[in-house]
Amino acid sequence: MKFLDLAKVYIRSGHGGGGCVSFRREKFIEFGGPDGGDGGNGGSVYAEAVDGLNTLIDFRYQQHFFAQNGQHGMGSQCTGKTGQDMILKVPVGTEIIDEDEETVIADLTTVGQRVLLGKGGNGGWGNLRFKSSTNRSPSKANPGQDGVERTLWLRLKLIADSGLVGLPNAGKSTFLAAVSNARPKIADYPFTTLVPNLGVVGVDGKEFVMADIPGLIEGASEGRGLGDQFLGHVERCSVLLHLVDGTSETPVEDWQTIVTELEAYSDKLFAKPRITVMNKIDAIDPEELAERHAALEAAVGEKVLKMSGVSKEGVQDVLRLIWNGIDADRTVVEEEAPWHP
Template sequence: MKFLDYAKVYIRSGGGGSGCVSFRREKFVEFGGPDGGDGGNGGSVWAEAVDNLNTLIDFRYQQHFFAKSGQPGMGSQRTGKTGDDIVLRVPMGTEILDEDEETLIADLTTPGERVLLARGGNGGWGNLHFKSATNQAPRRANPGQPGVERTLWLRLKLIADAGLLGLPNAGKSTFLAATSNARPKIADYPFTTLVPNLGVVGVDGREFVIADIPGLIEGASEGKGLGDLFLGHVERCAVLLHLVDGTSETVAEDCETILHELEAYSPELAAKPRITALNKIDALDDETLAERRAALEEVAGGKVFAISGVTGKGVTEVLRALQATIGAAREAPEEPEPWQP
């Protein structure tokens, strides 16, 4: 299945049916009076989050969603049939944006969460509603209310507890494969990972989800390489794991490159809790490891873990640090919104 995290859709709710102008006509009934029924309501367009989807690929092949209109009213006080609703099934973590691609309409993060995108038009009144003592034979009825037509954007941001960051070939996919049942593509050339991957990781009897995104390079915020299009998938993470290739002779510069691209993309994302790890230490001797670890600690401004995704050395300690940070972030009470009159 192909991965798609951005899609444009065109929706239109159904219009309401027109009211009916009708009069009762029965044998031996001298004054039948009006009996025109109301039109049926038009169908609405909804969006619902489901937990068995992880891509918006379905919306590449179908972009137009039109709900049915209500049927017109009929004689004998018969109301027209209501149009059927349409439900857009989207993955959890989908944001719904207006046509300007900036105005957020809804953020669906829990299974079964629904939002009304376009309400169906009301059905028009039949002439029965206009009967009065002074107008006992009204010959007017209301037309149905037209439907609502909108153009919307769907943007998927995967829901994960931790996110992997790093330059291409930093060992992110190897780390994900070594710690979870995920099987991302692993090769010895840059940009092996072209789409985000998710993996469920367990440590000390507890589980959490890690998201691996394609590697960033210098100038990603300007569109170089694969750009920063996939950084949105780690915005929901409680902690970021920054992997640095230990075999690189410029580990400090590599770390600064990722930090700069994070800041250029979003200061809020750059301010998230971050754990830094020097990867591929199985290819380093003790002296080189100590030297590069010290250089990396100076840039990262804190402790740097030394790990090897291939041999598994130091991986458990990193997972425990991630789990502790995730637990602290999830249990922290949310700050109440300031009171407004």
């Protein structure tokens, strides 16, 4: 499996080193007094978003990540060495989720973003710390604090500006291959696409990222087919492109199936702007095409574009409409950004 978008990891930050009980023993020094040093702090566990990764496959083969323990304190007022931190390098777009699989701890959406997952334990005090005017030779020291141990889930949601949705064999992979340098698998049988694909699309001198996910079928929200497990990869998109197979005998029912599954998955995803396009218009009779197109427009309640991913008829109009939706969403985000001096 080359693509992995969900992984379970076990982390533990380092334990703090214990303090030292020691007394100064030197020739000609009659009352040396306590000189036990403090223990070192344990290492912490971080997650950091890095460039160049697009899958969580590394966490399939290693699930346990432990930071280094702090060194114990030593005599002559020597403090123990601090433990080395453990850094989990994850792709941009990774969500860190608690063990309950619901609580989102962090969402790493930019390169270099880092979040603390487990703080290392503090080192214990040596007996030098307990010296006072009434206790000149203390013989006690504190043990170091334990580190944090927890189970976490990593869930990857690809960063894309637009996403393709539709039934299997609606022409999503063909469209992505026609407008970008992506080379997804294309064949004449359902579920050709088994993992999400990304492609950089250019139109009128502008570029945006498009995501193609495996097709949905009726009952995907209940686990049928490949289920709705890949819909998370289009949650971050500004606009969705809904492709409907024009050669289908029931285009309206096909459209309604996808809309129902989107609504069952998430209200947020259902509310995203959607562009509905009838695809494969080069493989259907013009009169029959006009009839099916009119029926689909009546069901959708708005304009439905016509396109062919193979002959590239109407592709540029679709891309321009997608870019307009992306540009409008980016403008809104910039306006809502907090003010900084």
